[in-house]
Amino acid sequence: MLKPCTIVLGMAQNCDQAEGDLIGADRGALVCARQQRRMVMAIGDFDSVNAEEMTMIRQYADQVEVLPVMKDETDALSALHWAKEQGYQPIILTGGLGGRQDHQLANLLLVMYQEVPIILREKNNELSCLEPGRHVFKANAARFISFFAIEPAVITLEGFLYPLDHYFMDRGDTIGISNEIVDQEAVVTLDQGRILVVRCNDAKLNS
Missing domain, CATH: 3.40.50.10240 (Thiamin pyrophosphokinase, catalytic domain)
Known part of the structure; x- marks a missing residue:
């Protein structure tokens, strides 16, 4: 285990x-x-x-x-x-x-x-990395959640304030910043690539 x-x-x-x-x-x-x-x-x-x-x-x-x-x-x-x-x-x-x-x-x-x-x-912050696959996130005190491509990725976001559908996210792309979970749980699907996830519960850090 x-x-x-x-x-x-x-x-x-x-x-x-x-x-x-x-x-x-x-x-x-x-x-x-x-x-x-x-x-x-x-x-x-x-x-x-x-x-x-x-x-x-x-x-x-x-x-x-x-x-x-x-x-x-x-x-x-x-x-x-x-x-x-x-x-x-x-x-x-x-x-x-x-x-x-x-x-x-x-x-x-x-x-x-x-x-x-x-x-x-x-x-106030938690950073982690996502590999290809389906990943479920639950709403918690971390209001903001951001996604950044570590390597070129194809990402789908469901249950988020700003959804994405098979979006090609290249390194340096900031479209994934300051998103929010709007359902009890949200789903991130990576068809390819790796993503850095940043969860933040400090509203002052929102840009």
């Missing part, structure tokens, strides 16, 4: 968006420990925590892996590799938006180009 996990990254304020087992990535492990949340793994170079904080992390982690500061991949990617090896699906990332733009972009690329389902989840 597939089991979800949440990788808590350094920009997380708390673990409130977590689902399944917790993995603390670098300073994200300290966030979990301060909330007294048990982690199956704490991984990172931990160059941003002091000795007292590291002791707290070890207290709340089943396993700890300390990585070298000089390395070829981010702490988030190392945590993701470990989660994939354990067979977790989907893998949720929280604390990956805000802060440095390069880190934010790197986390977005993880969502778009990994071979396992990755969800980037924050208080």
